[in-house]
Amino acid sequence: MGHAEPDAGPDTVRALGAFLLGEEPSLTRVEVAERAGVPLDLAVTLWHQLGFPHRADDDVAFVEGDVEALRLSAELVQIGILPPESQAALVRTWGRSYARLAEWQTSLLAGLAADGGDPADPAAGLAGLTGLAGDVLPRVEALQSYVWRRHLASAAEHLLDDASTLTASESQLSVCFVDIVGYTTQSRSLDGAALVQWVDGFEQETTALVVDHGGQVIKTIGDEVLFTVADPAAAVAVALGLAARGADEDDPFPAVRAGIAHGAVVRRLGDVFGSTVNAASRLTSAARPGSVLVDAGVHEALDSKDGEDGSEDDGEAPWRFRRARRISAKGFTHLEAWRVRPRVTGT
Structure with a gap:
């Protein structure tokens, strides 16, 4: 006994x-x-x-x-x-x-x-x-x-x-989900202490980048971080920065994917709700590992122009857009999506 x-x-x-x-x-x-x-x-x-x-x-x-x-x-x-x-x-x-x-x-x-x-x-x-x-x-x-x-x-x-938020029930915000790729597999290969340290590192580095760009982390959900920021350009910069770190084999930061939507958001007790939040979640689920998908709200807010080859080229911006397949998901019949990538110097 x-x-x-x-x-x-x-x-x-x-x-x-x-x-x-x-x-x-x-x-x-x-x-x-x-x-x-x-x-x-x-x-x-x-x-x-x-x-x-x-x-x-x-x-x-x-x-x-x-x-x-x-x-x-x-x-x-x-x-x-x-x-x-x-x-x-x-x-x-x-x-x-x-x-x-x-x-x-x-x-x-x-x-x-x-x-x-x-x-x-x-x-x-x-x-x-x-x-x-x-x-x-x-x-x-x-x-x-x-x-x-x-x-x-x-x-x-x-x-x-934004004085309009004092009386408005909704705010115009960019909403982004950043999701760890392969979290389930990785969690099985790490013991409890190592897993906690790994996730803590992800949350800490993500939070630091978000707040440096004027954003706010709304919540962390295990392998996912939800943040908001008023400027869609800042949201794109954060998401691309995190994706780049995840793609660097010498960086312990995990591989991620992200989805960003821009539009009306209901804020309540430190959380956010509404169709824009749902769209960002659906885009994240549809994104490939290491990629960032954005909706029409982000695309329009950044004033991109269509390129002849179907790509999106907005001139001096540090990124490029390419139209992706429309996404069919719960609550959305055909969600428009664009894949955003960093602009390579000299292109």
Whole structure:
């Protein structure tokens, strides 16, 4: 029979929770709602939307910090920052974002504590984790606030660059998906740590190039990155740059393909929706390894001119277009597509 893993026990878990929350839980959800001056049903709704587990009315699981948080949430509802029609989605987004961040940070701290402790002694492991948290968390918390404010400033700058977006429900954007070629095969040949490092490298290098061109990474989906940028020329430059790196055998950056569409996009809670996003996704699926496909919106925005041989030549631009086959895909009968390539010097 195998040996059972040491169990830190409920007392250990409670002690760690109390340390992270700043105090021992002493309140029920009913008491929290009463102290915050908020109806219990609203308190329960916000709690669930944040992704926290159900608590019975008599569970002593809350602290004074929960009272203040609930009061602040109710104030945001009252002043219209959390209107009823978007409250659920916005609070869920907060909950998911911080849950992922907390999961990663906790795993990191636990790994560091385990490296320096005795795996057979849970109490020693807790002491190590608590000590690390005491040193690390204040710094992480301060950095999170800094990063958040920096992103607020950046988002405000993008918003004010185009005053029409202040009242419009849609924005004109270029949407690009960049997809790793052969991800499934490669993932089978790498162990977990190597796969994580490989994907992290892809995401890091892609993000750096996107932001350097004034774009925004919307999300990463395993082997794929979705980004937007106002200027279609910038989107093409990023996609071609990544494809070139992927084609270089001496560069560890993976081989990729990309699809770009330009048009009306609905932005909501940090994500993007609409036909333009769907078109970019379909173009990416249809693109050959190492290639970049664009739609009519990108082509027209860059003001290309048809060449006599069926190619597209826009004079001084650092790329060339060639019309590709129309794409039949779900939601599109015949999606027009052009393959874009870097212009070779002297051609």
